[in-house]
Amino acid sequence: MAITHNLGFPRIGAKRELKFALEAYWKGQSSLDALTQVGKDLRQRHWAQQSALDFAPVGDFSFYDQVLDMSFTLGHLPARVKDFHGDALDNYFRVARGRSSAAAEAHAACCGGVAAGEMTKWFDTNYHYIVPEFTATTQFTLDASRLLEQLAEAQLQGVQAKPVIIGPVTYLAIGKAKDGSNKLALLPALLQVYTALLETLAAQGVSWVQVDEPMLVTELDAEWQHAFNLAYHQLKSSRVKLMVATYFGQLADNQYLAANLPVAGLHVDAINARQEVLPLLAMLPAHKVLSLGVINGRNIWKTDLTATLDWLEPIAERLGDRLWLAPSCSLLHVPVDLQSEVALDSEVKSWLAFATQKLEELQTLALAVNQGRDAVKAALATNLAAMVARRGSQRVHNPAVKAALQTCTPVLGQRQQPYAVRSAKQAALLKLPKYPTTTIGSFPQTAAIRQARSQFKAGTLNLATYESAMRAEIDRCVREQESLGLDVLVHGEAERNDMVEYFGEQLEGYAFSQYGWVQSYGSRCVKPPILFGDIRRPQAMTVAWTNYAQSRTTKPMKGMLTGPVTILNWSFVRDDQPRSVSCYQLALAIREEVLDLEKAGIQIIQIDEAALREGLPLRQSAWKDYLQWAVASFRIAANGVQDTTQIHTHMCYSEFNDIIAAIADMDADVITIETARSDMELLDAFEHFNYPNDIGPGVYDIHSPNIPTQQHMVQLMQKAAERIPAERLWVNPDCGLKTRQWEEVLPALRNMVAAAHALRAA
Numbered sequence: 001m002a003i004t005h006n007l008g009f010p011r012i013g014a015k016r017e018l019k020f021a022l023e024a025y026w027k028g029q030s031s032l033d034a035l036t037q038v039g040k041d042l043r044q045r046h047w048a049q050q051s052a053l054d055f056a057p058v059g060d061f062s063f064y065d066q067v068l069d070m071s072f073t074l075g076h077l078p079a080r081v082k083d084f085h086g087d088a089l090d091n092y093f094r095v096a097r098g099r100s101s102a103a104a105e106a107h108a109a110c111c112g113g114v115a116a117g118e119m120t121k122w123f124d125t126n127y128h129y130i131v132p133e134f135t136a137t138t139q140f141t142l143d144a145s146r147l148l149e150q151l152a153e154a155q156l157q158g159v160q161a162k163p164v165i166i167g168p169v170t171y172l173a174i175g176k177a178k179d180g181s182n183k184l185a186l187l188p189a190l191l192q193v194y195t196a197l198l199e200t201l202a203a204q205g206v207s208w209v210q211v212d213e214p215m216l217v218t219e220l221d222a223e224w225q226h227a228f229n230l231a232y233h234q235l236k237s238s239r240v241k242l243m244v245a246t247y248f249g250q251l252a253d254n255q256y257l258a259a260n261l262p263v264a265g266l267h268v269d270a271i272n273a274r275q276e277v278l279p280l281l282a283m284l285p286a287h288k289v290l291s292l293g294v295i296n297g298r299n300i301w302k303t304d305l306t307a308t309l310d311w312l313e314p315i316a317e318r319l320g321d322r323l324w325l326a327p328s329c330s331l332l333h334v335p336v337d338l339q340s341e342v343a344l345d346s347e348v349k350s351w352l353a354f355a356t357q358k359l360e361e362l363q364t365l366a367l368a369v370n371q372g373r374d375a376v377k378a379a380l381a382t383n384l385a386a387m388v389a390r391r392g393s394q395r396v397h398n399p400a401v402k403a404a405l406q407t408c409t410p411v412l413g414q415r416q417q418p419y420a421v422r423s424a425k426q427a428a429l430l431k432l433p434k435y436p437t438t439t440i441g442s443f444p445q446t447a448a449i450r451q452a453r454s455q456f457k458a459g460t461l462n463l464a465t466y467e468s469a470m471r472a473e474i475d476r477c478v479r480e481q482e483s484l485g486l487d488v489l490v491h492g493e494a495e496r497n498d499m500v501e502y503f504g505e506q507l508e509g510y511a512f513s514q515y516g517w518v519q520s521y522g523s524r525c526v527k528p529p530i531l532f533g534d535i536r537r538p539q540a541m542t543v544a545w546t547n548y549a550q551s552r553t554t555k556p557m558k559g560m561l562t563g564p565v566t567i568l569n570w571s572f573v574r575d576d577q578p579r580s581v582s583c584y585q586l587a588l589a590i591r592e593e594v595l596d597l598e599k600a601g602i603q604i605i606q607i608d609e610a611a612l613r614e615g616l617p618l619r620q621s622a623w624k625d626y627l628q629w630a631v632a633s634f635r636i637a638a639n640g641v642q643d644t645t646q647i648h649t650h651m652c653y654s655e656f657n658d659i660i661a662a663i664a665d666m667d668a669d670v671i672t673i674e675t676a677r678s679d680m681e682l683l684d685a686f687e688h689f690n691y692p693n694d695i696g697p698g699v700y701d702i703h704s705p706n707i708p709t710q711q712h713m714v715q716l717m718q719k720a721a722e723r724i725p726a727e728r729l730w731v732n733p734d735c736g737l738k739t740r741q742w743e744e745v746l747p748a749l750r751n752m753v754a755a756a757h758a759l760r761a762a
């Protein structure tokens with residue numbers, strides 16, 4: 001009998017109930033009780049939706065982030081917040097956000113103001129976690145209260161509960177040693193707390209605990225491999241059975257290590273590492289349970305159930321009771337329920353599965369394995385029909401696009417003249433001062449803007465009224481930038497719901513959902529558009545808005561586009577062709593837009609590649625291939641312009657040391673990057689490489705509500721000028737301003753412009 005389980009369920013809620021509850025609480029518009037009740041209700045509802053499973057996850061719910069939850073469970077908080085008093089959940093939000101809620105302002109003087117925890121990307125996903133901070137003197141103490149409360153709730157509901165925790169080695173590996181000390185030295189102390197935690201769970205009648213160790217799909221050196229052995233040899237005496245969960249990729253060199261950890265079960269990603277499963281069977285000790293992640297937890301396509309069964313049945317035969325079935329990873333990375341999508345094209349919808357549907361697929365597979373395919377005959381037939389329809393659909397295949405791709409050669413990515421020649425021509429035309437000032441694109445997305453769009457989409461505001469409201473926003477944005485004295489202006493992106501979804505909505509080959517929200521960080525969500533077919537740009541996407549914005553000023557107006565790699569990495573993409581092919585198709589579409597902007601007289605065009613760096617494969621051995629097609633795609637999109645057109649690109653996560661050659665190869669005239677928090681250290685890579693083109697190192701950390709001073713920004717630019725010749729430096733914020741308020745943005749930019757003036761004068 002194969003057992004079914006789930007690694008994690010999306011917690012934001014089918015209608016983003018958690019987001020709205022959190023934001024209302026933070027604004028002081030609702031009580032802590034109301035918030036905790038929403039959490040309870042969501043957990044209860046989600047367990048009910050998973051009731052067909054043999055084991056449901058407990059502890060996967062989080063009010064902000066599962067890594068931060070683990071830090072609290074381990075009693076491991078940054079020293080700067082240790083003295084907090086007041087409510088535990090408020091303290092938790094303080095660590096997460098640097099503040100808690102309007103209601104807890106009573107603590108402002110004693111323990112209110114504090115720097116927020118640093119966020120970074122969870123492996124190769126668009127989810128951000130709060131980074132654990134270690135020092136040589138870090139101590140841990142168990143606080144199992146959150147897990148125990150949720151466990152009690154689940155048990156009361158009759159759920160067969162499987163607590164989920166982050167494993168000790170992954171927890172250490174994804175944290176940061178603030179003092180440069182060796183994190184592994186903390187492992188023995190950490191293991192004591194894990195031992196106590198497992199014992200506490202055992203005492204509550206838990207039989208299995210899922211211990212997430214996704215680090216096992218990355219390249220590990222001998223020390224870290226040893227840490228795995230050390231950790232699990234110590235934890236093996238626990239009374240609960242451990243299911244070590246790996247996901248997001250292949251075990252590769254870590255296969256033997258993973259198979260032989262002294263635990264009762266191993267979960268592997270049978271989507272990304274299917275070819276590893278058979279060799280693994282031979283390696284696995286005879287007592288061990290193997291959990292196969294056979295449903296893709298990272299995309300929204302229906303599983304080909306028949307093909308999966310063809311592969312799975314012989315394995316099930318061999319494993320018998322030792323086989324568990326699950327999604328490949330936590331379902332955190334997919335939307336909740338396809339049923340909510342009443343407006344989605346019915347043909348495309350018939351190809352899709354969100355979290356709820358994925359669990360139904362899992363059930364079908366388990367029934368087929370346990371009772372024979374006849375037991376689920378109808379479900380298999382419907383599924384097969386959807387697979388066949390998708391494969392043959394004219395909606396998916398566009399011969400003209402495939403033909404265009406044939407003519408797509410590297411020549412398309414070649415600028416006419418090298419940078420030195422172009423930059424002289426551009427300088428003569430643009431006549432910008434030294435240290436030119438600009439911004440990254442978006443200005444505050446105010447409640448009024450979102451409300452107008454929401455009414456427009458609901459049909460209560462007509463197109464003309466909506467467009468004139470957006471034009472009024474552009475007017476305001478241009479006016480403000482002119483009075484601030486910025487040199488290169490932007491239109492502010494008011495008309496965009498998101499920098500990726502906006503383009504998805506306008507390209508053929510894309511579908512978009514109404515409720516397909518996926519958590520990005522805290523209460524913030526994104527709605528990745530669904531790339532299902534060959535990509536074509538039926539008409540210009542941004543030209544009218546950009547033209548309008550340019551008509552309001554005599555200063556240069558930057559055209560603002562999202563690049564092909566970022567559109568790809570932040571969409572749900574096709575699984576029936578290589579990612580590189582989808583990326584080249586996007587590149588051709590963006591290229592057309594670039595050329596249309598140029599034709600319209602726009603002299604500066606920015607093509608954001610915020611997700612280029614984060615899209616790097618988890619294993620370094622796969623980087624070269626990725627960078628080759630990613631950079632080629634950018635070049636195709638950007639480099640068809642005249643010498644006189646200035647191409648900008650922007651990237652947020654700027655640790656470029658190991659990929660600086662690829663960044664230079666993009667050959668953008670100007671790159672703006674995120675550097676304010678690192679005190680310009682991130683520029684080292686550019687200095688050592690002798691990066692040849694212009695750079696705008698961010699001097700204003702837009703993730704913080706703090707207003708940077710003129711003096712601070714001057715200092716940062718002086719540091720930059722020690723590394724990069726001043727003639728090639730621009731002055732700009734770290735990233736877009738969409739999440740900030742106008743009240744913060746105006747004084748910050750005023751200081752930034754003043755800083756540029758001071759630098760010019762010096």
Ligand SMILES: Nc1nc2c(c(=O)[nH]1)N[C@@H](CNc1ccc(C(=O)N[C@@H](CCC(=O)N[C@@H](CCC(=O)N[C@@H](CCC(=O)O)C(=O)O)C(=O)O)C(=O)O)cc1)CN2
Nearest residue numbers: 126450451453454496497498499500520523524525526570
């Ligand atoms: N795709 C993507 N990934 C990314 C980033 C990014 O910008 N885009 N940036 C980084 C992550 N940063 C992020 C920063 C902000 C938000 C964010 O603000 N998200 C918004 C949703 C943005 C959006 O699509 N807004 C819609 C409105 C959707 C909405 O909630 N409308 C309300 C009404 C308006 C309201 O009250 O807000 C409704 O319909 O009920 C729009 O503008 O049209 C949110 O969670 O609130 C997300 C990620 C990395 N990954």
Ligand SMILES: [Zn+2]
Nearest residue numbers: 610652735736
């Ligand atoms: Zn950015």
